[in-house]
Amino acid sequence: MTNTTDTQSGGCQCGAVRFRAGKLGRPSICHCRMCQKQFGNFFAAFVTADPAHVEWTRGQPSWFRSSRKVHRGFCNKCGTPLAYRFEGSLELAIGALDHPELFEPLIQVNHAHRLPWIDHLFDKPAYSTPAMTEFHESVVSWQHPDHDTTEWPPEDEA
Template sequence: MHTGSCLCGAVSFTVEGDLPGPDGCHCTQCRKQSGHFFVSTDVPRSALTISGAENVRWFRSSERVRRGFCATCGSSLFWDPVGRDWMGIAMGAFNTPTNTRLAVHVHTAEKGDYYDIADSAPQFTTVPPRPH
């Protein structure tokens, strides 16, 4: 089991099971929302329990995605592809250890000009197809 929370503690969560290797998304929306590139792990909705859900505010950033953040402290917490059976959770919100490593960088064509991607994780200019 893995636990985490927002900065002020108004929202906390638990994830049952192992965390898949997270994605680092460099798209413009993720950079603007998080202040840098956004790193999240995708977990089955059935494995996620949110406490303080009444303190989560959702921003519909596109037709297919909404982003969840704490209404009190503003911490970026969730990336929710509406209608899918999984949800992305911000890696920075987890209590450590997470026992995982960054698995992939996506939307690298939109990355900021102020940093380099210097690790050995695979890089994709868009998003690679997900296995079925």
């Protein structure tokens, strides 16, 4: 895992919202149903962040109040989940960071609420076909790159 004092950048899929964050802390995954719904996935992956060291450098997240105590930040243009805010604390979505590989989760939160088959998920065989490979190689991504840009989308692709 990276030194948590290093500043990290990240943002949404379309590039409308970007951020820089220092003093990142504990990476985790959460199995609660609200996190599953926010991410549309089996669990959510977050890293704790000091709100005083998070700067929204392009745009701002929209916030959905998912419970009496929790607000969930997302891009209102592309829907990317970005953050979790609770009583003055902030956590950032690991997948929204430009270098998510640096933040291996250290704990699982709400483990008792995990999906019943999650413990065996990665025992499943990997699957690939030449047609799948050919398709993925033919995709031209319009996703924002994993680094800061001065403008997005580029003028010639807008």
